Amino acid sequence: xxxxxxxxxxxxxxxxxxxxxxxxxxxxxxxxxxxxxxxxxxxxxxxxxxxxxxxxxxxxxxxxxxxxxxxxxxxxxxxxxxxxxxxxxxxxxxxxxxxxxxxxxxxxxxxxxxxxxxxxxxxxxxxxxxxxxxxxxxxxxxxxxxxxxxxxxxxxxxxxxxxxxxxxxxxxxxxxxxxxxxxxxxxxxxxxxxxxxxxxxxxxxxxxxxxxxxxxxxxxxxxxxxxxxxxxxxxxxxxxxxxxxxxxxxxxxxxxxxxxxxxxxxxxxxxxxxxxxxxxxxxxxxxxxxxxxxxxxxxxxxxxxxxxxxxxxxxxxxxxxxxxxxxxxxxxxxxxxxxxxxxxxxxxxxxxxxxxxxxxxxxxxxxxxxxxxxxxxxxxxxxxxxxxxx
Numbered sequence: 001x002x003x004x005x006x007x008x009x010x011x012x013x014x015x016x017x018x019x020x021x022x023x024x025x026x027x028x029x030x031x032x033x034x035x036x037x038x039x040x041x042x043x044x045x046x047x048x049x050x051x052x053x054x055x056x057x058x059x060x061x062x063x064x065x066x067x068x069x070x071x072x073x074x075x076x077x078x079x080x081x082x083x084x085x086x087x088x089x090x091x092x093x094x095x096x097x098x099x100x101x102x103x104x105x106x107x108x109x110x111x112x113x114x115x116x117x118x119x120x121x122x123x124x125x126x127x128x129x130x131x132x133x134x135x136x137x138x139x140x141x142x143x144x145x146x147x148x149x150x151x152x153x154x155x156x157x158x159x160x161x162x163x164x165x166x167x168x169x170x171x172x173x174x175x176x177x178x179x180x181x182x183x184x185x186x187x188x189x190x191x192x193x194x195x196x197x198x199x200x201x202x203x204x205x206x207x208x209x210x211x212x213x214x215x216x217x218x219x220x221x222x223x224x225x226x227x228x229x230x231x232x233x234x235x236x237x238x239x240x241x242x243x244x245x246x247x248x249x250x251x252x253x254x255x256x257x258x259x260x261x262x263x264x265x266x267x268x269x270x271x272x273x274x275x276x277x278x279x280x281x282x283x284x285x286x287x288x289x290x291x292x293x294x295x296x297x298x299x300x301x302x303x304x305x306x307x308x309x310x311x312x313x314x315x316x317x318x319x320x321x322x323x324x325x326x327x328x329x330x331x332x333x334x335x336x337x338x339x340x341x342x343x344x345x346x347x348x349x350x351x352x353x354x355x356x357x358x359x360x361x362x363x364x365x366x367x368x369x370x371x372x373x374x375x376x377x378x379x380x381x382x383x384x385x386x387x388x389x390x
Contacts, residue, residue: 004271004297006262009305010241010316011209020243020310021209023090023326024105027238030376035106035332037339040092040146042325043131044084045117047074050245052093052103053111058142060113063131080117082247086317087150088113089245091325092332097313102243105329105372112142116151125153125164128193132167132178139174145335147171148328149180149199150321153192158227164192165227172198177343179328181320182233186220190232195224200331200347201232204239204323205357205369216369218360221320225363234366235350236357237323243310244317252307254281259304260312268292330372334379341384349378 010020023029039058047060054073062069074081092111095103114135116127128151135144153164168178180194182203194201204219219239224232246253258278265271272289279288282303288296308315331346341349353375354368 003266004268005266006301006304008263008309010308010310020241020316021211022101022103023238023242024103026207026209026211027105027326027330027370027372029105029330029372030333033333033336033376035092035109035329035336037110038106038145038332038335039110039112039143040106040148040328040332041112041114041135041142041144042084042088042091043114043116043128043135043147043149044087044151045123046078046080046082046115047084047088047113048077048081048247049074050085050089050093050248051096052089052245056092056109057111057113060115061131061134061138062115063134064115064118064127066130068130068134074113077247077249078121079247080121083150083321084113084115085247086244087148087321087325090242090322091148091329093245097245098243098311102314105326106332109329109332110143112144123151125192128153129163129167132164132171132193136167136171136174139171139176144176146328146331147176147178148325149178149193150324152181152183152194156189156191156224157195160227162192165196168193168196169198172343175342177331177346179324179331181324183222184220184319185222187222188224190222190224190226194232195226197226197228197230198343200327200350201234202320202324202327203233203236203364203366204318204320205236205365206240207238209241213355216357218357218364219318219320219323223364231363231366234347235327235354236365236369237327239320239323240318241316242318242322242326243314244322246313246315251281255283255303256307256309256315257312258282259300259307260309262300262304263309271297327370330370330375333372333376337376338379338382338384341379341382345382345384349375349382353378
């Protein structure tokens with residue numbers, strides 16, 4: 001065994017090539033807008049004080065019990081923190097950890113976190129509802145303009161008086177864009193709050209890590225007709241092979257640190273050096289360096305694939321939980337360009353500028369793939385005579 005080659009499992013990876021493209025590059029984000037001055041609220045399972053966002057977190061609200069507890073920052077990190085870290089950094093990270101490479105679209109926006117996972121690590125409709133009601137009551141105090149919801153309710157409902165449908169309409173009427181993940185079933189069926197006609201419900205597309213649109217295809221998102229007869233999702237965002245930070249200070253981070261180094265080696269001696277230092281974090285005994293063979297190499301390659309490793313601090317992720325914050329980031333850019341935009345304006349601009357995927361029905365793709373740069377350009381000159389923010 002003279003030569004060894006470990007690879008990541010995202011499309012078109014070459015050791016000396018470009019690697020995984022950044023999200024702003026892949027969606028064609030406008031380079032002159034960063035969401036500065038716009039507050040995005042995230043309703044999610046939990047959060048962390050990740051370096052890419054820590055300086056812009058204006059508050060953290062724990063809505064997981066009957067009394068919402070407001071905190072100046074994230075006080076507790078658990079396994080549930082990973083999902084909210086993912087969504088918030090994808091939308092608004094400044095790329096500090098990656099040297100600027102994997103920054104979010106709204107990299108200068110203000111962030112408000114609302115935790116809705118229960119003490120027994122579940123996410124229920126009542127907790128989502130409590131978090132959204134708190135945001136309605138707190139909207140003026142924190143100047144909330146966009147709410148990102150990458151979690152879903154318990155059961156499908158076509159009842160316009162469902163409490164989650166009601167609160168989404170109240171937020172929309174108050175001038176707040178509520179952006180909600182459609183879900184990942186690939187089948188018919190949308191659960192509240194994504195089933196509200198007033199939600200901007202986001203499905204996904206897979207660009208296969210390419211800028212060439214001929215390679216783009218829809219993701220396996222949920223879809224349906226909701227109670228007013230409209231189709232969901234409304235729009236598609238990038239939902240596959242998206243760079244996301246690994247939750248720090250846990251076993252996974254330590255294992256990924258050593259596995260990521262394997263992507264840069266070529267010889268058995270280099271592998272032995274890494275194993276000699278990182279064997280414990282990788283789950284081996286010290287004598288593993290005496291047992292380097294094809295079976296071990298394949299096992300390590302499998303670990304790289306399972307962790308979806310990009311580098312020591314990032315992995316690639318997928319789903320409408322991912323596509324939704326990307327769209328929220330673009331909306332923050334639009335509002336920076338034109339703060340007078342109403343939710344009606346934002347929806348109209350995104351729909352009119354979206355790019356249709358060929359040979360994909362409207363019931364699956366809605367208006368189409370978000371056209372980030374054109375949406376911001378259109379927002380700059382949009383007439384806002386009918387806008388309302390109350």
